[in-house]
Amino acid sequence: MDDIAARLEAYPFLPPDAAPAEHDTLAAWVATHPAWASAWQQAQAARDTVEMAAPLFREPIDDEGLATYLTARIGPHAPPPVLRPRLEILDARLQADAALRRRADVIRGRLEAADRQVRPWKGGVR
């Protein structure tokens, strides 16, 4: 497989119907080429990240995408590299598009209200 690096890079963004077959192909190849095991693990973790933040990648961006964007911005830590380009695209769009910004403001209000409505977690299982 001479295009392994490109395939590993593309793997996180494959649509759900194409991912399982590619997963099996790559996993089988990596099993016989252990030098690529770490890169394969990173590609899978990147896919898991993309999966958790899947609404971010929808086009056109919808309410769920905006809510995911707003919640991805919380906390002091930089987002994982696989999300950064997409977040930067959305930053720029929000700066430039007043209508999208208004939509995001509505979503922000709902998120904040909901965050107040759910009981805070005090650690452990309630």
Add this chain to the structure above:
Amino acid sequence: MSTSVQADLCTLDRLATSLPFHLDDAAQVNALFVSEATSPDPHTRYLIEVWTYLHVRRYFLVKHACEPFRPVSDLDALVAGVFQRIDRHHAGVRQRDRYTHWVNKVCKNAYLSYVRRRRDVRSVEEMQAQYGFEQSEAVPYAAQADGASLRAAVQRVIRTLPPFLRTPIRLYLMDEYTYAEIAEAIGKGTPTVRVYISRALKVLRGHPDLLCFTD
């Protein structure tokens, strides 16, 4: 990176601040979950719990922001219920390096299951409204059956089943797990789980303590 719209999400933010990585950093979370198996450590467990709760809470807040849960107390119940479910079953996760994937799947299944339940309730409510029936007239059996008694009776019967059937059917009926999730939780294949569920349901359907709940 600056952003023009920023949400003030106190609880989420506090939890995200207590983690040493970004909440979407699957590689870090999975690495913690793997390391916990080889060298258990209270701080690692704590970080995994914080991340898990944060992810579950965020997942349902995002859903709620798009289509609000009615009543809003459902949101609170879903967050608590799904977190508890994950806490009960995380030890059975076979692919420890895909913990985030498993947690996300549990959230997704719980949400789909909730939406399906809501749809069923709504269709009953719409039917009642359409025909002007009181609940007791419109749904003499389904809605009037004492849900709590039925649940208690089912649980009692489940306890009498052999252990290899008990866990799968409890996960299936009480926790609304999918076959795939049960397979993952008990470490068996999905076809085996189907057989177990089928056998357990056969016992439940014919059990004298449950016959009073059927026509």
